[in-house]
Amino acid sequence: MSCRNCGAGIESDGIDVSLRVATCSHCGSLHELPSEPTRGQSLGGNSSAPATKTERVEVPMPKRFTVKRGADSMEVSWKVGGVFHGVVLLVMAGAFTNAALTSEAHFLLLGSAALLYFAAVRTVNRHRVRVDRAGLQVAQVPLPWPGARKLDASDIEQLYATEYATSSQSQRHHGSRREQSRNYYRLAAATRDGGKMTVLSGLHDPLQALWLEQELERLLKISDKAVAGSHVQ
Numbered sequence: 679m680s681c682r683n684c685g686a687g688i689e690s691d692g693i694d695v696s697l698r699v700a701t702c703s704h705c706g707s708l709h710e711l712p713s714e715p716t717r718g719q720s721l722g723g724n725s726s727a728p729a730t731k732t733e734r735v736e737v738p739m740p741k742r743f744t745v746k747r748g749a750d751s752m753e754v755s756w757k758v759g760g761v762f763h764g765v766v767l768l769v770m771a772g773a774f775t776n777a778a779l780t781s782e783a784h785f786l787l788l789g790s791a792a793l794l795y796f797a798a799v800r801t802v803n804r805h806r807v808r809v810d811r812a813g814l815q816v817a818q819v820p821l822p823w824p825g826a827r828k829l830d831a832s833d834i835e836q837l838y839a840t841e842y843a844t845s846s847q848s849q850r851h852h853g854s855r856r857e858q859s860r861n862y863y864r865l866a867a868a869t870r871d872g873g874k875m876t877v878l879s880g881l882h883d884p885l886q887a888l889w890l891e892q893e894l895e896r897l898l899k900i901s902d903k904a905v906a907g908s909h910v911q
Contacts, residue, residue, distance in 0.1 A: 682902065683707040683838055699884045706840040708863065708884050710735040737889045751810035752897055754890070758818060759800030767797035799823055807878065807890065809897050816878050827877055829867060831898050836868040837877070839887035863887040865894075 679688045681702035688709070692701040698711040712735050739745065742756045771793035778786035799821050808815040814834065817826040845859045864879040865887050881887050895902060 701841050708839040710737050737892050740886045754807045755804045758803040764797045764801030767793050809894050833869050835870045837891045837895050839891045865890050
């Protein structure tokens, strides 16, 4: 089985059978696994037949998405967070406010205000992706938040999904630190001028990125083809 984007062979440790997703170790691109390996393909990469280009598999719509379709348009939205996230952030903002008032460290009130706004964003905001023949728009609504994108259809050469990892450290009771790593997924675009850019990041499910790639390319009339070096930093 070969990567649809860069043509490299998919290695066995890049295949997650439970999620039915394969990740290319060379460019980071994601691929939906077919229900059965096609002739000449091997999920373990041990086939003696030469690797062939992976055909696109129809990806089912993720459960979190709410979709509104028009004749030649589509709007996809889903929650940024939830009430639990908002409550946790409100508690943190209250702690900052209390510390600011009891210690007269009034600069902490700025941190409290930022946490209050973040709590509102995580509680009420939704990711929104709009696409039509003119182009693609990505934003969080209704409260403003960084990361909004607008791309003209004529500027988009290809869309593709990739995987990336983030790491964080947590303190243990006995003083040692533990490093934790978590995988996230993004939708990226290759532009006609040779550039690459992130359209949307922070997706928790690989199928979210793959479904968006599939549906947006379909509406924008973009034929699926290889994107050399498709990993976006």
